Amino acid sequence: MNTNSHIEIRNLNTFYDRQQPALINVNLAIPRNQVTVIMGPSGCGKTTLLKTFNRFLELTDGTRITGEVLIDGINIYDPNQDVTEIRKKTGLLAQRPYMLPMSIYENVAYGLRIHGIKRGKELDQAVRHYLEIAGLWDEVKDRLHAPATRLSIGQQQRVCLARGLAVEPEILLGDEPTSALDPISAAHIESRLLELKKDYTIVVVTHTLRQAKRLADYVIFMYLGEVVEAGPARQVFEQPQQERTRGYLSGQF
């Protein structure tokens, strides 16, 4: 195993309902402490691929997976693996922020409480720390106990970031995390991601090429369930090896 890769995907195939494959023979190595961007046209399997990293795919009835996904060299589809531990290791930013029906404070503390941290002081410190990392502390410090749903959608996405980071994951997954946000909130999230890559391995799905170019250190280009090309951002953007990648980059589809 390449020591620099954090997630390795080997011979991964996924199927929705009966036979229709969603991902076809995917082999990848996702580098540690970098931003990896998965791009490609709608329906190409970007989100499906992302969902295999935190075992969210199995939440949909009738999905089937073959092959391996290794995080730190351990196959997360091994039946002996505890799915909650895997999800604790991989924070998720969804397309739209969903606030748990609780206060801002409790949203961030939620994962910590689940994983057994109950002492008030420890929680207070952690909540503050992660809200600061998410760049939200100054905006909410006076109303930590107000319902989280009263925040703007951009602020909510940062609560999601703090909530995800609070359980100390190693990997941060983003499923088009800025697509529902206004440009300023989106820029805010992007700058957070760029800052966080020193401590986390970040994988982001995006359908906007410009965002891919702003964020990516490493790029995976997918088309119709297959990985067409994967490599360092510069190489893929400037000297794409595949005809289909060139077509996508020049806006043909």
Add this chain to the structure above:
Amino acid sequence: MRSWRFKPRHITETIAKFFMLLSFLVVAVSLLSILWTVLSKGLPALSWEMISQTPKGGYYLGKEGGILNAILGSLFLAGGGTLVALVVSLPISLFLETYVMKTRWARYVRLTMDILWGIPSIVYGAFAFTLMLAIGMRASLLGGIIVLALLEIPIMTRAMDEVIRLMPEELSQASLAVGASKLETALKVTVRQMLPGIVTATLLAFGRGIGDAASVLYTAGYTDRIPTSLSSPTASLPLAIFFQLGTPYPEVQQRAYASALILTLIVLIVSLGSRLVSARLGRFINR
């Protein structure tokens, strides 16, 4: 040129609208006339004595006393029954949502509940009565609570199930994503998010339970005394109404309407009260 109003499509729409309005009026007028009957006939007979005393000798002939025995009895019966039903129904509906969602098993459970919902309450009463005879149990508060719980479980479960199915998938995923288990997600997120619906389902079942006469007729019995233990026979408002209405004395019949008014008020107060509580607890809900 015909006016557009006379085109067949628009005529159809006008007729359809007319029937919709008519159906609404039928419901509204029925409700108002029920309320009017209960109020106009019951209010004059309603007195402090009625709600603070148990029947004295000769009460059913028009002499002094009240129906405190039935008021408390109904509250105990329906309160207990609803509590037991809640303890059974909430886990069932959470289980359906959390673990078996759309599988064949879930369909069977839902079908079973729908069938149980349709069974007349007198059948529940007769069934429970046979069972009680078999184990040598007499008509009692406990018997009434159990049969009301049985009656309420399908209503409550299906109503909760319909509400909990509306839980946004992404919201459960937000909880699962930080490493919560499905059970933790169900208890800490789903229940909170769906609280108003859960309260409504509970009220629906309570309303059905407190208003039912047939199921408690044999199982709880009837007595002029206030129940002192789970094994004492227990009076109920619907039966109080039935017995008073069955007497030949107009003043006792009027008291039947007053009892109906009390029953209506109890349901109203309980439902308003729990709505207030759930609105207060529901501040955090994701809409």
